[in-house]
Amino acid sequence: MARKKIREFDSKRLLKEHFKRISGRQLPIQSAQVTESTDFNELVEREPWLSSSKLVVKPDMLFGKRGKSGLVALNLDLAQVAAFVKERLGKEVSMGGCKGPITTFIVEPFIPHSEEYYLNIVSERLGCSISFSECGGIEIEENWDKVKTIFIPTGVSLTSEICAELVATLPLEIKGEIEEFIKAVYTLFQDLDFTFLEMNPFAIVDGKPYPLDMRGELDDTAAFKNFKKWGGIEFPMPFGRVMSPTESFIHGLDEKTSASLKFTVLNPKGRIWTMVAGGGASVIYADTVGDLGYASELGNYAEYSGAPNEEEVLQYARVVIDCATADPDGQKRALVIGGGIANFTDVAATFNGIIRALKEKESRLKAARMNIYVRRGGPNYQRGLAKMRTLGEELGVPIEVYGPEATMTGICKQAIECITAAA
Secondary structure (H helix, E strand, O other): OOEEEEOHHHHHHHHHHHHHHHHOOOOOOOOEEEEOOOOHHHHHHHOHHHHOOOEEEEEOOOOOOOOOOOOOEEEEOHHHHHHHHHHHOOOEEEEOOEEEEOOEEEEEEOOOOOOOEEEEEEEEOOEEEEEEEOOOOOOOHHHHHHOEEEEEEOOOOOOHHHHHHHHOOOOHHHHHHHHHHHHHHHHHHHHOOEEEEEEEEEEEEOOEEEEOOEEEEEEHHHHHHHHHHHOOOOOOOOOOOOOOHHHHHHHHHHHOOOOEEEEEEOOOOOOEEEEEEOHHHHHHHHHHHHHOOOHHHEOEEEEEEOOOOHHHHHHHHHHHHHHHOOOOOOOOEEEEEEEOEOOOOOHHHHHHHHHHHHHHOHHHHHHOOEEEEEEOEOOOHHHHHHHHHHHHHHHOOOEEEEOOOOOHHHHHHHHHHHHHOOO
């Protein structure tokens, strides 16, 4: 499971689009998204309620505490919303220790209400936790003792009997409505492969629940079966993270292949770099370097899997090597070309692309005093490792080559010893 955050606009869009299908009832949710490219005249044509309602506007940037940070404006007309957005669009803010520009806003009707409720559903290893409180809103953390939580094991339906604990203290006139709402949202949560869903708060408007603030995360590995239900879903970068040109290039490769190609620069001046096959193995390598006390020297997170072809591996390896060898400073560096034991990937075939890239970048490798550590197992791995050993002799670049008899954690330790040894 890969939990990916989505914008509030998309969370509410999915809720509105699928709530009626699941429950037979319509939620009167209205929302509009505003970015730098938005033409307000065209937006009003699509969403005419914008010109006839009092409005709420706030950033839709995957960070919370917007109200406490003074980034939510209430009870505005459309001209005031446009002015609010214009003043803040593209301006850098600091939230939770991260800095970044505000690029996206959500605009909604201003909904007067008296009571605020809290609902949270989280997917866990053996089921889902559902939390509910009658004291929702910006003070939820101060009132956490009033939050009730139940656990629903995988395969168990949320019945009225199970839900009773959450709604037991609600007034009779709204208890049934909120109970049915929670049950429908939970069904929708599972049907659309949400991994996290939070409404803080939702209110009762004209006798019906209405989410005022909402956060959602989806399991992006379920995209193959949900692409029609999700529609044009966007998985934005975390707030404060902007892709570098090299990361954007790899992201583009990843989108065009059935394989998986991931690359994130953690520290451009790091002296330990990785090019690892397999998602699980890539995490082990990165975690091991951190656990051994050298997270600050880890240059990147990288993963290729799903049997990419030689050309894809070549382009991928070029990017990793260029970043790993940038700005030589006379100190030794280490490149770990690793992986676990492949199930179906031809190790020798994928190594062909890496070997071609290493040959192309010979001068850069030498200038950066790069030491290479190779560890791999799986189909045709002996032939692949033999090619790597021959390459080291040809290039005159230090390359140590190991099969599955060596441990992944041991290779990381050798890389650390390399960069910490006396010159």
